[in-house]
Amino acid sequence: MAQKAIQEFSAKKLIHQNISKYTDHFFQEYQGVQITPDNVDSISLPDFDNGYVAKPDELFGKRGKNNLIFMSNNKTEIIQWIKQKSSQTIKLQVSSVRTIQGKLFTFLVEPKIPHEKEFYLSISSQRDHNVIYFSNKGGVDIEENWNDTIELKIPFTIEPTPLPKLVLDKISAQLSENEKDIVLTFIDALYQLYCELDFTYLEINPFVLTDQGIQMLDCVARLDDTAYYKNSLIWGRAGITFPKPFGGEALPEELVVEQIDSKSGASLKLKVLNRNGSIWMLTSGGGGSVIFADTVGDLGFANQLANYGEYSGNPSTDETEEYADIVIKLMLNSKAKKKVLIIGGGIANFTDIKKTFIGLISAIKQNSQQIKRQGIVIFVRRGGPNYEEGLQLMKTEMQNLDIEAHVFGPETYMTHIIELAVNKL
Structure with missing residues (x-):
């Protein structure tokens, strides 16, 4: 199961378009409007009786606590606020010790909904069961009221x-009499839709x-993207995409690997953490x-770790070569004075x-010429089908190329070659 986040706009459309299969109590059309750089100058917002709420739709939470929710009765002010935020680099406090920053591109505008009481609901999937969390004290202070x-x-x-x-009885105990029917029906229907889609x-x-019934003011959702084959039509109607997280714009090399991965039965992933890493x-x-x-x-070298990723699931020789060439060229462009290349993995089950x-x-x-010129040292540790032939081939070819390489099999701990590698820096 590969969990991937979707935008709030798409998640709400997906729910609104399909929940009627399980309840007649949720019939209103979704009124949200998605605004991007492509339509911000031409968009004509609909008339909402109680005004407008605007917020980024960029796969991050705590928008209220980061002052990224704007309310106004004036359409022009809403668009001006979006343009202002789009022109800035935003720094987000996502935890007490962590911040992320980046540009905002996608926004969501919805009608402002007057209300008195706020509810919290989440559903998550575990290995052999699902978990529901519910509270009648929802809103921005849910963590304080957990x-x-x-x-x-x-x-x-x-x-x-x-x-x-x-x-349902346990949820019912948290509700007043006039809340029970509509809230329980909604949660029951939403849970079934969660499972179906x-x-x-x-x-x-x-x-x-x-x-007008239940209104969802804020929504966070992830889908199992491996289920696309069975949900493509329904997801497509809701405009489901899997955008990059905020602050995580993909590098060209990462996009190339994504393309290779999308056409392969294997798994090929790449995330560059530090272009000038060692x-x-x-x-x-x-x-x-x-x-x-x-x-x-x-070992204290996290700031020198250049990339994270994998090639697994028995990729073809050509796929492995293409993937490795991308990583090696990134390494050669790094400005680090000393560099090591670690080729490693556990003991494979079926990867040749x-x-x-x-x-x-x-x-x-x-x-090879640039690898030798830069004095890059290679460390190899691998096990699995045909590993002895593979390791011997690696040793022989590195010797022929006059590249320093230290090659180990499964008798050597995976962690040990990291110790050897960092000692070369």
Whole structure:
């Protein structure tokens, strides 16, 4: 399961377009308007009786606490605020110790909804069950009021099924009599839709009750993108895309790897962390990638880690070569004085080590003169099908190219080659 975030605009459209399958109580059309650089100068906002709410739609939360929600009764003021925010570099405080920054491109404008009480609801998927969190004290202070939130675990089912009575009873205990029918019906329908359309996470904070029914004021959602094959038509009607997180604009090289990955049955991923880093990695397998990256951090070299990613799932020789060539060229362009290249992974189940190593060696050969000129040292650790042939081939070819390479098999701990590598810096 690959969880990918979607924009609030798309998530709300997806819910509004499909929830009527499970309830007749949620019938209003979604009135939100998405504003981007392409339409900000030409957009004509509809008339909303109670005014407008504008906010970025960039896959981050805490917009209220970051002063990124703007309300006005004037359409012109809304557009002016969006243009002003679009022209600035925004720095967000996402936790007590972490900030991110970037440009805002996509905004959401919705009608302002007068209300008195705010509710919180989230649904998340675990390995063998789903979890619902509910509170009648929703809104921007939900974290401060988290002790008032109830947690409900629901066994996983293949087909969407109504919530068990026990779960509904526990939610009902948090509601007044005039709230129960509409809120319980909404949550039950939303849960079934969550299961049907392969959400992996859905948070609505808050939703409110009005004369027109339930209104979702804020929504965060993630989908299992591996379920695209069965949901493509429904997701397509809602305009579902999987944009990059805020502050995480993709580099051209990352986009190329995404294209290779999209056409492959294997998994090819790349995230550049530091273009001028010293430690570059060609790692195979998600678990191995994590171990290598964590070890670099544990040894105090996190600020020199250049990239994170993987090539796994038995990629072809050509795919491996193309992927490796991209990473190696990035490494060669790094301004770090000393560099190491780590080629590693755990013990593969079915990836043909020799086949992938042929691709890696080919990419190294294409860039061998610059690798030698820059004094880059290569460290290799791998196990799995045909690993002995692959390791021997790597040793022989690196010797022929006169490139310093230290080659190990599964008898050597994965963490050990990181220790050896950082000692070269």
